[in-house]
Amino acid sequence: MRVLLAAVGNPLAGDDGAGPAVAAALARRALPPWVRVVDLHTDVLALSSVWRNEREVWLLDAMALGKPPGTVHRAGHEELLAMSREQGHVHALSVPGCLAWLRLAEPRFEGVRFRAWGIEPASVEPGESLSPSVAAAVRRVVREVAEELLRRGGDGTNGTPSPDSSDP
Amino acid sequence: MSARTVLIPHLGRVEGHGGIVVRVAGTTVTEVDMTIHEGSRYYEALLVGKRYDEVQGIISRVCAICSASHTVAALMALEDALGIGVSARVHDLRGLLVLGSTIESHALHVFALALPDFLGHDSVLSMAQEHRELVTFALQLKQLGNRIQETVGGRAVHPINTLVGGFGKIPSHAELETLGHELRGALDTLMGTVDLVAGLEVPGWAAQPTVFLALEPYEEGFRFRGRGIRTSRGEQYPLERYREVIHERAVAHSHAKHATLPSGESYMVGSLARLVLFGDRLTGRAREAMERLFPDAPGENILANTHAQLVELVHCVEHGVELIGRLTGMPEVRRDLVEYRVGAGRGIGALEAPRGALFHEYELDEEGTIVAANIITPTAQNLANTERDLRTAAERLLADRPGDDEALKLGLEMVARAYDPCISCSVHVIRDER
Numbered sequence: 001m002r003v004l005l006a007a008v009g010n011p012l013a014g015d016d017g018a019g020p021a022v023a024a025a026l027a028r029r030a031l032p033p034w035v036r037v038v039d040l041h042t043d044v045l046a047l048s049s050v051w052r053n054e055r056e057v058w059l060l061d062a063m064a065l066g067k068p069p070g071t072v073h074r075a076g077h078e079e080l081l082a083m084s085r086e087q088g089h090v091h092a093l094s095v096p097g098c099l100a101w102l103r104l105a106e107p108r109f110e111g112v113r114f115r116a117w118g119i120e121p122a123s124v125e126p127g128e129s130l131s132p133s134v135a136a137a138v139r140r141v142v143r144e145v146a147e148e149l150l151r152r153g154g155d156g157t158n159g160t161p162s163p164d165s166s167d168p
Numbered sequence: 169m170s171a172r173t174v175l176i177p178h179l180g181r182v183e184g185h186g187g188i189v190v191r192v193a194g195t196t197v198t199e200v201d202m203t204i205h206e207g208s209r210y211y212e213a214l215l216v217g218k219r220y221d222e223v224q225g226i227i228s229r230v231c232a233i234c235s236a237s238h239t240v241a242a243l244m245a246l247e248d249a250l251g252i253g254v255s256a257r258v259h260d261l262r263g264l265l266v267l268g269s270t271i272e273s274h275a276l277h278v279f280a281l282a283l284p285d286f287l288g289h290d291s292v293l294s295m296a297q298e299h300r301e302l303v304t305f306a307l308q309l310k311q312l313g314n315r316i317q318e319t320v321g322g323r324a325v326h327p328i329n330t331l332v333g334g335f336g337k338i339p340s341h342a343e344l345e346t347l348g349h350e351l352r353g354a355l356d357t358l359m360g361t362v363d364l365v366a367g368l369e370v371p372g373w374a375a376q377p378t379v380f381l382a383l384e385p386y387e388e389g390f391r392f393r394g395r396g397i398r399t400s401r402g403e404q405y406p407l408e409r410y411r412e413v414i415h416e417r418a419v420a421h422s423h424a425k426h427a428t429l430p431s432g433e434s435y436m437v438g439s440l441a442r443l444v445l446f447g448d449r450l451t452g453r454a455r456e457a458m459e460r461l462f463p464d465a466p467g468e469n470i471l472a473n474t475h476a477q478l479v480e481l482v483h484c485v486e487h488g489v490e491l492i493g494r495l496t497g498m499p500e501v502r503r504d505l506v507e508y509r510v511g512a513g514r515g516i517g518a519l520e521a522p523r524g525a526l527f528h529e530y531e532l533d534e535e536g537t538i539v540a541a542n543i544i545t546p547t548a549q550n551l552a553n554t555e556r557d558l559r560t561a562a563e564r565l566l567a568d569r570p571g572d573d574e575a576l577k578l579g580l581e582m583v584a585r586a587y588d589p590c591i592s593c594s595v596h597v598i599r600d601e602r
Contacts, residue, residue: 012211012229041232041325045276045307049314049324093280093292100293101280104300105307126210 002034003149004054008061008095010042015069015121015134019060022117025142032149044098048106056113058145059095062134063118070133072141073118080116117141171198174562174573176580188558188580195566200559202551202584212541220246220510220536221332227528227543228326233276234590236269236317237521238528239327244393245528246332248515250536252508257498258334261320264491265327266392266519267484268316273522274439274477274484275313277588279306279361282474285582286368302364305357309481312350316488319343334505341496348492351485355453358482362457365478373564374557374583375469379433380441381549383407383518383525390442390449390483392520398445399435407518410527414544426552427544434552437524438588439476440466447479454483470557473586477522510536521546523588547589554587 005026011017020039027037038050047057059080063073075083081103083096093101095116103109119141122131130138176188191199211230215223227242228235240262247254254262279302280292289295296303314324319339321327329336379401383394397405397413405413415432416425428434435441443450443466447458458466461475514531524546531540558580565572565579 010229010231012214039325041229041235043232043325045310046232046314046324048307048311049318097291097293101296101303101307104293104296105304128214 002055002152003036004051004057005035005037005145006047006050006057006059007037007039008042008044008059012126012128014123014125014127015119015130016042016062016124017128018062018119018121018130018134018138021130021135021138022060022119022141022145025138026145029146031146032152035149044093044095045102047098048102048109051109051112053108054112056115059114059116059118060141060145061095061116061118062121062124063116064121064124065118067120068133069120069122069131070137071120072137072144073116073120075116075118077113077115080114117145174576174580176577176584188584190558190562190576190580192562192566195570197559197562197566200555200562202555202558202589212543215530215538215541218538220250220530220532220538223530223538224327224330224332231590232325233273234269234521234523234526235326236265236321237519237526239321239330240266240393241517241519241521241526241528242530243330243332244517244519245515245530246517246532248517249513249530249532250332250508250510250515251513252333252506254334254506255504257338257495257501257504260491260495261335261338261504262330263391263393264488264495265317265320265330267488267491268313268320270313270392270522271316271481271484271488272310272313273588274481275306275310277522277585278474278477278481279303279309281585281588282477282582283365285578285585286365286370286474302361305354305361309354309358312347312354315350316347319347331505333508334503336503336505338501338504341500344492344496348489348496351488351492355482355485358478358485359453359457362460362478362482365475366460370469370471370475371579371582372469373568373579374471374561374586375467376557376560378468378470378553379429379435380444381413381429381435381437381525382441382445383520385446385449388449390446390451390454390487394518394520394525397525399429400441400444407516410516410518410529410544411542414527414549416544416548425548426555427549428552434556435549436470436553436587437546437549438473439480439522439524440470440473441524442520443476443479450479450483452486454479454486457482470583470586473588477588510534514540523547523590524549545590547587550587550589554584554589557583557587 007019007023009016009019011020023037040046119137171193174190223242224239227238284295318324322329381399384396384398385391386393386395415428419426457479512534517528527544529542533539561579561583565576569575
């Protein structure tokens with residue numbers, strides 16, 4: 001496997017379910033054989049248990065960074081690891097904090113390249129449905145990730161990662 | 169000194185989010201509250217109308233960390249409602265699953281959330297500069313808890329193999345023995361951590377008389393599944409009377425209900441409560457750990473809950489090895505599911521989740537559809553006591569260091585973290601802009 005798509009979030013907590021919604025939609029598509037989809041719920045550290053030597057881990061998450069709901073945040077490897085653990089986030093230890101801990105404690109993660117798509121939530125109150133702006137963002141991210149995988153083609157080693165950016 | 173508000177908008181190192189608001193006039197605390205939303209009412213409503221065999225798939229998604237505890241409590245309640253008795257193998261495997269979940273949860277809380285406070289670091293990552301081996305071991309221990317859940321429950325995060333009446337797939341003896349080997353391998357390092365923590369001073373500014381509540385173990389021993397309710401005041405109740413014992417009430421300042429005893433007193437559930445009430449049942453190195461960490465017996469200082477969790481980690485490792493020995497002494501089978509008839513009924517399941525007593529109750533109709541559900545989580549039970557301890561801590565910290573809001577904030581965070589609130593389970597986020 002080359003790419004692990006890892007959803008983070010609680011689908012019973014409103015827009016915190018954005019990442020799992022993206023992953024579920026992608027899992028329904030015919031993905032290349034070198035892609036695997038997993039659901040971490042809110043335990044990013046469970047990556048250690050579900051990772052099967054994939055070279056890249058793409059996290060699909062909700063990210064509360066103070067932008068308008070539905071904003072799609074994109075972070076490449078360096079940017080993701082450099083994000084402060086204090087940066088607004090919907091989960092326990094922040095994603096960057098968890099990744100740093102994984103890389104510190106488990107040398108096998110040192111060569112893994114991480115990147116993330118995060119969707120700005122409108123509400124993380126208990127509930128199963130996504131707010132309209134977040135649902136629309138989920139569709140955008142599904143399309144974008146699927147296109148990125150398609151661009152890779154072959155064994156998944158080709159293609160250039162998208163630049164880091166956010167869009168409303 | 170003028171009136172002011174000290175706001176901790178979220179507890180950054182606690183599962184989910186939560187906030188603490190403290191209003192102060194001079195050196196007097198006028199108000200303390202954790203600003204949270206109740207989630208369990210939503211989960212109960214979500215379950216009504218679902219079939220009994222859909223419950224565990226839904227309830228395990230409440231929280232990643234507590235999914236095994238919710239799953240086992242729900243299965244116990246459903247089996248109680250349907251009059252199902254499970255085999256000794258299923259009983260022990262579920263016990264192992266709960267131990268795995270407790271190892272995962274306590275390892276995360278003790279090492280990554282609480283210990284940095286005691287060792288003067290602002291995070292587990294900065295703690296790594298001084299205690300790299302400890303930080304590495306913490307992750308390994310947490311992942312061992314995950315692996316136990318994956319082996320027994322079929323998945324690392326949400327158990328899928330746990331069914332009403334038993335298990336769809338029983339782990340092989342070889343898989344169980346591998347886990348036993350790993351558990352035994354963790355024990356010495358864990359005891360080394362006990363020595364480290366025993367040398368740390370526990371601040372006394374949060375200590376005060378506290379009522380503790382825990383489930384009476386189903387057998388003689390320190391166990392997480394219970395058959396009755398006990399308090400540190402000597403009260404004993406059968407499980408069936410839990411609604412009479414635990415009074416949930418709405419409070420004006422919070423979206424979450426607060427729990428009290430019939431007397432109106434708040435109480436604490438969790439590791440410290442279990443040690444206060446049943447610590448004398450610990451054996452082996454867990455007993456050694458308790459004597460080392462609580463030379464004068466577990467007391468009434470919530471900040472020592474982290475120490476109690478460490479004792480329980482030792483117990484979980486030792487008891488896990490014991491359970492594996494028992495399971496591998498049984499004939500190897502591929503599955504263990506009893507046959508049963510679906511019908512109307514009402515049942516209760518209760519166990520000690522990592523953070524304290526957890527209650528599930530379901531009422532089913534003739535077709536096995538859920539017509540009523542009641543879930544009381546440990547964090548919801550601890551809220552009233554948490555606020556009480558926050559107030560006491562704030563008053564003492566203000567008296568000792570008036571005007572030092574940073575010390576006050578850190579102190580309040582330490583108290584809230586000591587309770588190890590699983591806000592994903594019982595409550596949810598708040599962005600308090602006051």
